Amino acid sequence: APVDWEDVDVTPVKGPDGNFRLPPKIFDSMDRTKVGLKGPLATPIGKGHQSLNLALRKAFNLYANVRPCKSIEGYKTPYNDVDLVTIRENTEGEYSGIEHVIVDGVVQSIKKITEEASMRVAEYAFAYARDNNRDTVTAVHKANIMKMTDGLFLKCCRHVAEQNKDIKFKEMYLDTVCLNMVQDPTQFDVLVMPNLYGDILSDLCAGLIGGLGVTPSGNIGQDGAIFESVHGTAPDIAGEDKANPTALLLSAVMMLRYMGLSPYAQRIEMACFDVIREGRVLTGDLGGSSKCSEFTEEICRKVRESE
């Protein structure tokens, strides 16, 4: 794959004022490359981890969080044939961070929905559907209860749907989606929704296919994109050649597609799925006893074979 890597360590550094900040080099690098691939981060002393996600999101206007959830042959879960994508609006909604104490014992938090952000993520969802040969976009909402906020979100989705009539459009209440998702996830295709619902549904769907250890994730922005594994740092097995690289690899595959390098994405993804399906060389979490390096080498072998 015609990709070169610029490694960046994002451990917070102490500034002149004594506060810890993200090192400037991460922003410099992303400014130049516009594309990033991120592994799991530990939460350092203070709130550095959160700040990194927040800082990156703001710096590159990462507005859509995308998680394709596809059942992996060879990794058994209660479900087969899951093949859906959650697209979550990632800048506003319930996570605006605006909270107040009204009086003692009464607090409120504000959920903000804007036409701008809703249109933007809706447009991305339909473009994604088209680019990836998906059939249907479903807007997930609770506009029966939150008439103005979810109502606005829904209105924007409907508007974009009108301009993308080659893609089917549906609307479904969030609770109905959850009820149906665990009974028959195959009925779902591309799902687009505001922030909190996306947080919930993307994790729910990751669970359907086997968890965060095998789920890819991408954050799309106006000024760049960052793809990342969303599992933890697994300190108990770190450095022991036991880790499973699947989640990060599949995120990198998403990245290749984003970069217009689909043939490479296809070969690598197929090699990864083949190895898991064949079941001979699997890491511990996938039910095998191979090392990370062995699993990796097996995928490399298949990739070379597929040229």
Added chain:
Amino acid sequence: MAFRRALKRLLQEIPNQGSRCYSTEARQMVTMIPGDGIGPEISQSVKDIFSAAGAPVDWEDVDVTPVKGPDGNFRLPPKIFDSMDRTKVGLKGPLATPIGKGHQSLNLALRKAFNLYANVRPCKSIEGYKTPYNDVDLVTIRENTEGEYSGIEHVIVDGVVQSIKKITEEASMRVAEYAFAYARDNNRDTVTAVHKANIMKMTDGLFLKCCRHVAEQNKDIKFKEMYLDTVCLNMVQDPTQFDVLVMPNLYGDILSDLCAGLIGGLGVTPSGNIGQDGAIFESVHGTAPDIAGEDKANPTALLLSAVMMLRYMGLSPYAQRIEMACFDVIREGRVLTGDLGGSSKCSEFTEEICRKVRESE
């Protein structure tokens, strides 16, 4: 058969201190809202099964079709409030959404009138009704008066709207206390508070603080905390790790439906709304107009809600017998309604449960 019945009646006349003191048990009146569509059929099933069990429950049927007031507006008939005021306990079938917003108004009106603050859904796997999961046995307890459903929304400027999520110490303490009491009364092991206090520090933070406070006063029950997204991730991989879950309104809305899906959907899931001034138990499925009146409906959800109601009323032995009969029939699989995979009529399914209930005396 006739002799046995006569003998039983004779014995019932003799007061005794045993567990089956029918004649000395006070009969309680319950408000029954049969509902629309399949509502009347499944309500009748419940009544028949209660009769077969000899449960000391009398029913006061109330039709909640909105009536036109003097001002020309449609309102709920006052008799529903009169009835519930007296009985304090209601059982409700599915309601169709009438012209206007009558349906929503009923739920809202009842909730406000009786301060129904906790929505409770026990989700237990049903043997004989296969889903991708076995051994689910959890309970979702949802705060039902505030949170994201406060209904307070504003337009800030054109294209920018906001809605307010309100969390109060009072409501959070109240539902947390209920959750621990429920856990104790039902021999449950652990209460888990479900939240997003990492993101919503003040609102979910307050909710969590209240749960922790109540946990401290109920140290015989284990207490855990878990992020909502983590709960969902884990729920679909291994729901057996969960016991009693307590959470604010929106999360409860989502999780209660998610969990209903795990055990087979709304057609088999019971639901109770607990208030300070009464309680209403209800099936949460639709009215199924396509099969209404055809003796095809499945009364399980309403029946299991009625079982919850019996426990609430302190009539656990009856609850136990009826619940067991219902589960036995489904497990045996000979007499099942269409949605459960069989071809029996509602009346046949009902009669089979009645038969088992009578046998279990």
